Amino acid sequence: MANFVLNGQAVTIDADPNMPLLWAVREKLGLTGTKFGCGIAQCGACTMHLDGDPIRSCSTPVSMAEGREVTTIEGVSGEAGNGDGLASAIQAAWISEQVPQCGYCQSGQIMSATALLRDNPSPSDDDIDAAMRGNICRCGTYTRIRRAIKVASGQAQPREEEA
Amino acid sequence: MNDMSPDKKERSKLAKWSRRGFIGAGVLAGGGLLIGIGVRPGNPVGALSPKVAGAGENLVNSWVKIGADNIVTAIVPHCEMGQGAHSVLAQMLADELDADWDKVRVQQAPTDGSYVVTDTARMFVAPFTMNAADWIEPTWNGLFTQIARMADAMITGGSSSIRTTGQHSMRIAGAAARGMLVGAAAQSWDVPASEITTENSTLIHKASGKSAPYAEFASAAAHQPMDQTPRLKTPDQYRLMGKSKARTDIPAKINGTAEFGIDAVPEGLDLSYAAVVRPPVPGTTVVSMNAEQAKTMSGVLQILNMGNFVALVADSYWQxxxxxxxxxxxxxxxxxxxxxxxxxxxxxxxxxxxxxETGGDEAAKKGDAQGALASAATTIDAEYRVPFLAHAPMEPINCTAYVKDGKCDIWASTQVPLMARSGVAETLGISANDVTVHHPYIGGGFGRRLGADEMSMAARVAAATGYPVKMIWSREEDTQKALYRCADLARMRAGLDESGKLVAFDHAFTQRHDPAEACVPAMYDIANTSVRVAPAELHLPFQAWRSVDHSQQGFFIESFIDEAAHAAGADPLEYRMEMLKGSARHVAVLQKLAEISDWNVETAEGHAKGVAMVESFGTIVGEVIEVDMTSGKPRLVNAWAVCDAGYVMNPDGFKNQIEGGIVFGLTAAMYGELELEDGAIKQSNFHDYRMLRMDETPNIEVALINSGDVPVGGAGEPGLPPAAPAFTNAIFAATGKRLRMLPVAKQFA
Structure with missing residues (x-):
């Protein structure tokens, strides 16, 4: 049995303590917004927050989450969001900059960006590189992710849709 | 319509050319811009409605329905894998329909023969029919719809969605639907149709002051005669086309709600999970296996020796x-x-x-290359090589299958849903009508998902176990045991006259797939050209990989042209410009490129720029890459691209695709390489099959030219081919070191 808080709600699951958090959340708890990409903490598609810190959930055993707070993309989005408005600002910037292509890596990108901006409200390019280099985007949307982080942090103006 | 039952062989032949057509649809019919095709003969809305329309929704024709709330839904036959086709195809239909964009929705067309993409198949097999007169158009349209159905041509690839289905189906469907709505209103209001105008999903008759939302006449419109060759808008009349409208699929992709194949949780089914192991060396099979330990592990349900793979089914994928x-x-x-x-x-x-020096299959010949080489003032020759590459889409290969009572349901991220349906049916020995393929968003395709084998594998496991099974490949399986961009070797010779002008070009290599013209430097004015293929066996199975042959040919040709420029002592951009004097479009691209990249401005110490230009999938793309060599290793600083696709339907979406193509191309150039050990691939995951990351990606600036009056070009692939040669040409400019093989990084290790 594993007990932790998922997106603000206490959960108990029957899982092997070595099962990665990613699979526990996707298969046992039914939240599929967090993605499987590599299984070895190389791509960042599975990024969640554990007590607020970004982790690679494909390589974090569910036992590590015991008694702690786990936040997923579903948890920072919409009404279930953490209420600080940060994730909404980031998601708004992701829309204004039209960041995603296939979108598969973007949950992880947004979870990394959320942790970055919470700790560093006005990141430099080097700060962005350091925080985001663990997240691969095979579609190659990196320049837009960078711009969106700057828009979300008030360092750049959002793109205006051509009327 | 669907009473034709070609034998299997015939169907497979058709499927082959159709797939080749999609992947390699680089040759567009010249001449006229748009011909009205693409609305289905007979307007079969009665039969289609139950498949695509819900309560209160009226299907006006195959591609568009209108709800009681006046929501217009475009039914899109292509899949969405990040290229933005869903959104832009809806934009094109909505523009011709004069629909209110805020009330337009997109629906993925079901995996059904009614939604084959006729127009790409037609463009490939019979481009000469593309400019048919209106009177014969319905005949051609009917014929090619049948052919496309026989070939299961529901495919997304070849940078073709916008330029085929968009231009030749969605626009026509929108314009035809508009005409039908107008016709219905004219009848009801008893006024001439010519007096009715439309805007924002509203019908207006100014003289009588009457107006009505489309919804009011949607049902009646479906019974109006449908014009198969309606008059389409000219660019000055576009309201949505040519505008950077926000993509409709993005909101769901940033909050975790977008559903990809791997996320399928079929209602009412208690899923089991399958992991698989495929042969490490292609073509081998299981001789024996020892699964004693596996049998004792928790959650394990079944272990299956499927001959050409092993599957293990458990309670969870991890187990x-x-x-x-x-x-x-x-x-x-x-x-x-x-x-x-x-x-x-x-x-x-x-x-x-x-x-x-002269043998092999002739791919192109102009003048006398051998003679011109013999009499050239200067000759240069070089050998280039490229390695095998994996597609490595972020969403690992997966498929969910359930077989019960002779029927099968499949959930998969696939670029070829109808072919998957036929493949699964054949594997299980059941009728294609008993196979339902659900295909949600694709987490990256790049050509990897043009095959249907994975669906058949999952169906076999589901049939063998009786469980609803979600099969997921590990990243290692997909890196090591999939389908690949081919490796190749090219030998090139060039002859320059006394002024340095390129007068002879001879190019020989071993791999030619699609598009056929990728190996020919046709845009350059070279008097004597010979392009030859000497086919050689590939150890790893081939699969189209973003831009297909252009991915290696762009590197071969544009690197060698750069060598010629340097041998002539010329500026590489000026040198290309000289050879392009016959084409104003190409020259304009290079001029704009020189301008935005500050080509003639001195770079910072240790930096240098390289240029390359490739025309592919109907789009001309020139790129300049700036590298910084001060640390002794190449660092990508800037990338500039100028593209002429004739006319761009969604500029920001197009730029996003070009940016992605550049990063994809630079990733392959910098790191991409699969090595073999005892015939098996060595690299396994992102630690040793590396991708460019945020901190390694250059700034990218893309500029577009709408030169108009040519067929619209593609977006998904054309950004890629110039990236690698522009990069290595920049390294040469900085260091004098000519890189004739890829990848780059290990040559500076």
Whole structure:
């Protein structure tokens, strides 16, 4: 049995303590917004927050989450969001900059960006590189992710849709 | 319509050319811009409605329905894998329909023969029909719809969605639907149709002051005669086309709600999970296996020897993967003599040796290249090589299958849903009508998902176990045991006259797939050209990989042109410009490129710029890459691209695709390489099959030219081919070191 808080709600699951958090959340708890990409903490598609810190959930055993707070993309989005408005600002910037292509890596990108901006409200390019280099985007949307982080942090103006 | 039952062989032949057509649809019919095709003969809305329309929704024709709330839904036959086709195809239909964009929605067309993409098949097999007169158009349209159905042509690839289905189906469907709505209103209001105008999903008759939302006449419109060749808007009349409208699929992709194939949780089914192990060397099969340990592991349900793969089904994917990793499998011996990349390159070299300086299959010939080489003032020759590459889409290969009572349901991220349906039906020995393929968003395709084998694998496992099974490949399986961009070796010779002008060009290589013209430097004015293919066996199975042959040919040709420019002592951009004087479009691209990249401005110390230009999939793309060599290793600083696609339907979406193509191309150039060890691939995951990351990606600026009056070009692939040569040409400019093989990084290790 594993007990932790998922997106603000206490959960108990029957899982092997070595099962990665990613699979526990996707298969046992039914939240599929967090993605499987590599299984070895190389791509960042599975990024969640554990007590607020970004982790690679494909390589974090569910036992590590015991008694702690786990936040997923579903948890920072919409009404279930953490209420600080940060994730909404980031998601708004992701829309204004039209960041995603296939979108598969973007949950992880947004979870990394959320942790970055919470700790560093006005990141430099080097700060962005350091925080985001663990997240691969095979579609190659990196320049837009960078711009969106700057828009979300008030360092750049959002793109205006051509009327 | 669907009463034709071609035999299997015929169907497979059709499927082959159709797929080739999609992947390689680089040759567009010249001449006229738009011909009205694409609305289905007979307007079969009665039969289609139950498949695509819900309560209160009226299907006006195959491609558009209107709800009681006046929501217009475009039914899109292509899949969405990040290229933005769903959104832009809806934009095109909505513009011709005069729909209110805020009330337009997109619906993925079901996997059904009614939604084949007729127009791409037609463009490939019979481009001469593309400019047909209106009177014969319905005949051609009917014929090619039948052919496309026989070929299961529901495909997304070849950078073709916008320029085929968009231009030749969605626009026509929108314009035709508009005409039908107008017709219905005219009848009801008893006024001439010519007096009715439309805007924002509203019908207006100014003289009588009457107006009505489309919804009011949607039902009646479906019974109006449908014009198969309606008059389309000219660019000055566009309201949505040509505008950077925000993509409709993005909101769901940033909050975790977008559903990809791997996320499928079929209602009412208690899923089991399968991990698989495929042969490490292509073509081998299971001789024996020891699964004693796996059998004892928790959650394990079944272990299956499927002959050409092993599957293990468990309660969770993680348990399945952990358990299957413990199985020892003995595979049969491969007959391939190729065990290492040295062997593979030696096989290429042997084929080229045999072809010599004049042999091989002729791919293109102009003038007398051999004679011109013999009399040239200067000759240069070089040998280039490229490695095998994996597609590595972020969403690992997966498929969910359930077989029950002779029927099968499939959930998969696929670029070819109808072919998957036929493949699964054939595998299970059931009728295609008993197979339902659900295909949600694709987490990256790049050509990897043009095959249907994975769906058949999952169906076999589901049939063998009786469980609804979600099969997921590990990243390692997809890196090592999939389908690949081919490796190749090219031998090139050039002859320059006394002024340095390129007068002879001879190019020989071993791999030619699609598009056929990728190996020919046709845009350049070179008097004597010979392009030859000396086919050689590939150890790894081939699969179209973003931009297909252009991915290696762009590197070969544009690197060698750069060598010629330097041999002539000319500026590489000016040198290309000289050879393009016959084409104003190409020249304009290079001029704009020189301007935005500050080509003629001195770079910072240790920096240098390289240029390359490739025309592919109907779009001309020139790129300049700036590298910084101050640390002794190349760092990508800036990338500039100028593209002429004739007319761009969604500029920001197009730029996003070009940016992605550049990063994809630079990733391959910098790191992409699969090596062989005892015939098996060595690289396994992102730690050793590396991708460019945020901190390694250059700034990218893309500029667009709408030169108009030519067929619209593609977006998904054309950004890629110039990236690698522009990069290595920049390294040459900085260091004098000519890189004739890829990848780059290991040559500066």
């Amino acid at each position: 399945a993967q952990q358990a299957i990793n413990t199985i020892q499998i003995e595979w049969s011996r491969s007959e391939s003599p190729i065990l290492t990349m040295d062997d593979q390159y030696a096989a290429f070299a042997a084929a080229l040796d045999e072809a010599g």
